[in-house]
């Protein structure tokens with residue numbers, strides 16, 4: 011079967027590998043759709059904690075041998091520590107993501123522990139399913155921020171994380187939902203999910219600002235746009251360094267919060283939220299097109315709302 015292996019920095023190879031076999035407690039998933047987003051392009055440009063070769067792709071869905079449609083909850087922990095027993099496996103010392111520390115969805119078939127499979131309803135398309143994993147991140151960030159309907163909200167970056175936050179703000183009854191974004195397609199998608207203003211700059215200050223990108227520029231923009239006493243939430247990973255002037259953060263008593271991945275409950279909740287997306291926003295691509303898309307990301311081409319690897323299209 012075919013699998014796309016990350017074998018080095020900016021080096022992906024399509025390999026013919028043996029089909030996996032299921033061991034006790036796991037199932038073989040025929041992969042239908044894999045989200046390609048920030049984690050994949052960061053992994054492509056700098057493999058970091060990944061052991062190479064690595065089959066990337068941690069947001070994916072498919073069918074079991076018995077034909078059940080499932081999404082893969084990719085996170086696991088030791089199962090015993092104070093974080094694992096409160097469904098915060100991302101804080102466990104042994105946290106692990108399928109597709110990062112182990113092989114993921116850039117393949118025709120993947121082995122997944124049964125306890126990490128989440129049943130999909132019949133009325134979600136494979137295209138919509140690629141929003142589940144990023145939207146689970148958005149739900150964790152939203153809940154961590156303690157945002158409420160009375161708050162004014164700004165979102166920097168309208169990739170999948172930003173779109174999920176816009177959808178959550180809309181569902182929560184917020185009336186000011188401003189988005190900072192450059193791509194025309196992503197601005198349009200934000201508006202259809204409830205954004206009330208979409209431009210490249212944020213014109214006001216807001217109670218809660220989410221930075222979904224993580225570059226020095228977007229972090230500065232997010233902190234600047236946070237009102238006095240407001241909350242700024244960082245989800246984006248574009249830069250590992252925090253290289254911003256924090257004096258305003260101190261003088262204006264702004265709260266800075268980090269948010270990383272999600273619990274299984276948040277992942278399951280993201281299924282309904284993903285159904286609010288338009289399947290037409292997703293560009294379906296084959297194995298052979300993945301490298302070109304990732305190289306495009308590195309050159310700043312974020313013109314598509316969302317890109318999904320579809321092994322069956324290869």
Ligand SMILES: [Zn+2]
Pocket residue numbers: 087088089090091092093094099102103104
């Ligand atoms: Zn643990």
